[in-house]
Amino acid sequence: xxxxxxxxxxxxxxxxxxxxxxxxxxxxxxxxxxxxxxxxxxxxxxxxxxxxxxxxxxxxxxxxxxxxxxxxxxxxxxxxxxxxxxxxxxxxxxxxxxxxxxxxxxxxxxxxxxxxxxxxxxxxxxxxxxxxxxxxxxxxxxxxxxxxxxxxxxxxxxxxxxxxxxxxxxxxxxxxxxxxxxxxxxxxxxxxxxxxxxxxxxxxxxxxx
Amino acid sequence: xxxxxxxxxxxxxxxxxxxxxxxxxxxxxxxxxxxxxxxxxxxxxxxxxxxxxxxxxxxxxxxxxxxxxxxxxxxxxxxxxxxxxxxxxxxxxxxxxxxxxxxxxxxxxxxxxxxxxxxxxxxxxxxxxxxxxxxxxxxxxxxxxxxxxxxxxxxxxxxxxxxxxxxxxxxxxxxxxxxxxxxxxxxxxxxxxxxxxxxxxxxxxxxxxxxxxxxxxxxxx
Numbered sequence: 154x155x156x157x158x159x160x161x162x163x164x165x166x167x168x169x170x171x172x173x174x175x176x177x178x179x180x181x182x183x184x185x186x187x188x189x190x191x192x193x194x195x196x197x198x199x200x201x202x203x204x205x206x207x208x209x210x211x212x213x214x215x216x217x218x219x220x221x222x223x224x225x226x227x228x229x230x231x232x233x234x235x236x237x238x239x240x241x242x243x244x245x246x247x248x249x250x251x252x253x254x255x256x257x258x259x260x261x262x263x264x265x266x267x268x269x270x271x272x273x274x275x276x277x278x279x280x281x282x283x284x285x286x287x288x289x290x291x292x293x294x295x296x297x298x299x300x301x302x303x304x305x306x307x308x309x310x311x312x313x314x315x316x317x318x319x320x321x322x323x324x325x326x327x328x329x330x331x332x333x334x335x336x337x338x339x340x341x342x343x344x345x346x347x348x349x350x351x352x353x354x355x356x357x358x359x360x361x362x
Numbered sequence: 363x364x365x366x367x368x369x370x371x372x373x374x375x376x377x378x379x380x381x382x383x384x385x386x387x388x389x390x391x392x393x394x395x396x397x398x399x400x401x402x403x404x405x406x407x408x409x410x411x412x413x414x415x416x417x418x419x420x421x422x423x424x425x426x427x428x429x430x431x432x433x434x435x436x437x438x439x440x441x442x443x444x445x446x447x448x449x450x451x452x453x454x455x456x457x458x459x460x461x462x463x464x465x466x467x468x469x470x471x472x473x474x475x476x477x478x479x480x481x482x483x484x485x486x487x488x489x490x491x492x493x494x495x496x497x498x499x500x501x502x503x504x505x506x507x508x509x510x511x512x513x514x515x516x517x518x519x520x521x522x523x524x525x526x527x528x529x530x531x532x533x534x535x536x537x538x539x540x541x542x543x544x545x546x547x548x549x550x551x552x553x554x555x556x557x558x559x560x561x562x563x564x565x566x567x568x569x570x571x572x573x574x575x576x577x578x579x580x581x582x583x
Contacts, residue, residue: 169389169391169432169435170389170390170391172391172435173391173394173395173398173435174391174394174456175453175454175455175456176398176435176438176439176448176453176456177394177398177456178456179448179452179453179455179456179457179458180398180401180402180442180448182456182457182458182462183447183448183452183458183463183466184462184463184464184465184466184469185401185402185405185447185448185466185469186398186401186402186469186470187401187465187469187470187471187472189471189472190397190401190469190470190471190472190474190475191394191397191398191401192397192472193472193475193476194396194397194400194401194475194479195393195394195396195397197475197476197479198386198396199386199387199393238480238481238482239479239480239481239482240400240478240479240480240481240482240483241482242482243482243483243484243485244484244485244486244530244531244533246528246530246552261368261369261370261516261518262367262368262370262414262418262514262516263367263414263417264430269482272386273386273396275381275384276379276381276384276388276430277378277379277380277381279430280375280378280379281369281372281375281426282375282376282377282378282379283378284369284370285369285370285371285372285373285374285375286372286373286375286378288370288371288518288560288571289370289371289373289518289560289561289565289566290566291566291569292566293566294378297377297378297380298378298380304567305568306568307568307570308566308568308569308570309554309570309571309572310569310570310571310572311572312370312516312519312571312572312573312574313574314514314515314516314573314574314575315485315514315530315533315536315550315574315576316410316484316485316533316534317530317550317574
């Protein structure tokens with residue numbers, strides 16, 4: 154649940170804030186952490202790395218068949234060529250949606266997620282509910298996201314049990330011929346790259362179902 | 363271990379906690395808990411898998427009763443104590459007796475953060491003379507096993523018939539890496555199971571679930 158402590162600075166600290174502050178203080182006094190390094194880590198994951206990275210990868214795959222082929226064969230190298238490397242993205246596998254085939258990513262054992270491409274995972278991805286249900290009733294899970302797949306669609310759920318991180322390449326929406334890479338990337342939602350959504354349709358094609 | 367973390371297939375958690383325009387963090391302490399976990403991990407006293415095992419070892423009532431970052435924090439505290447980096451009293455009070463020690467030789471400095479995060483920590487290791495035992499498309503059976511220590515073979519996928527769909531490489535073996543053996547590595551495979559094999563006749567039609575499985579999790583059929 155959201156919390157907002159910024160408005161009551163004079164009150165006693167809540168227990169979690171106090172506990173983390175004490176731990177940070179002790180770690181700093183022992184020479185184990187550099188508080189400025191903590192700020193850099195937070196800045197990186199709150200503001201620098203997020204789903205726009207993955208969206209660039211997908212947009213490139215949609216518009217460049219050679220890149221798409223590389224992404225299928227060796228996604229780690231393909232995404233590194235766009236500058237996306239690093240922690241929780243050391244080994245990437247891209248799985249492609251197509252008519253009749255829908256991919257969904259989960260980590261039932263913890264919360265493995267392709268940080269280098271999508272940033273930190275949202276709460277629902279980390280929740281016991283998603284982790285428990287995605288492997289046994291993915292269609293029911295997808296329905297909660299408003300995603301309804303045609304009968305007969307093969308649903309493949311990728312449980313991230315190793316250091317391999319999965320990126321779903323959603324289907325390219327219709328009505329996007331001629332859009333440039335930035336316009337295409339703007340259609341690629343975070344959820345579409347986890348498999349819990351579709352790519353957005355372009356505004357101008359609003360009449361299409 | 364058969365811990366509370368291994369939730370795949372459970373049915374009692376209710377609807378997903380979806381939130382419109384969700385922020386990256388919901389409280390400032392969550393920011394610090396994430397950063398402290400990464401910075402303390404960079405000291406090199408434990409592996410990623412030992413860190414995971416510390417979270418998995420929380421009693422189920424604590425695990426399910428804790429928010430995500432509270433689980434991280436509890437595990438970090440236990441790791442720091444186990445590795446004699448901080449005492450429980452020091453963590454509780456923030457007070458450290460005696461003169462300020464010199465910085466730890468592997469303390470993560472602010473100027474190193476960008477490089478360290480961009481490099482990450484690849485988990486693949488040279489295979490040497492080892493050749494993979496299984497081929498693409500081969501049918502395999504996952505082992506029935508209930509190790510007391512860390513494993514990445516989820517309970518729902520034990521003793522199940524599957525098919526090799528990918529050869530992922532030769533990767534560090536978490537079952538050993540979590541318990542002090544940092545060098546052990548095995549071939550890693552993508553293994554696909556049909557829904558009915560995992561869940562029986564009531565499985566959703568057209569479902570397949572793929573896990574990544576290390577070679578010693580698998581037996582030939």
